[in-house]
Amino acid sequence: MSSVVSLNRLEPGLTGQSSKPIWCVLRDFACVALLAMASLAAGVVMNLLSDRPLPIVYQTTEQRFDADLTTLVTALPFKIAPAATVGLGEFHSAVESKSALILDARPSVFFEQGHVPGALNLARDAFARDYRQLAPLLKSATDKAIIVYCAGGDCHDSRLVANALMSLGFSNVRVFTGGWEEWSKARLPVSAGSGG
16 A cells, blocks of 8 residues: 555656546547648638649549530620621521531420431530530531521520530531521421431
């Protein structure tokens, strides 16, 4: 008993400290966790403010390409100069002579119900998917003019698709502003189904 008493005299406060190390460990762990969360938050904020932020979630090359295409087609429509549009007569002539690649920018549901003969569906609302499917054909027809149409009237899908194509490097892109409305009112030939 005298040895315990003498130990307590040499190191006062030694008794009753068995629970203190647990609290010290918990306190240290909480400080480390808090520091880690603050570092993570600072890193995310710095990444978001960066000119070239890193993606938070991994995306495959196809997913990044689709996102870029979607961004292109949702951009504000460009102002079309008078030379960049075609009227019904010129459009009809291009369809008849097959001198231009005709693209329908309407959703596939409307395209399947009826479209200009020989037209291909490059829908604005599914631009990334449709562009990937048509890319080999589009790239092989670089010497041809491309004419894009949509519903006509207030529809701007053809302008958005034309703008996206121009951003992708296609230079001879024009828009038939009368669209499907003017074509069908003129009682010109119509094709139906998913084929061109």
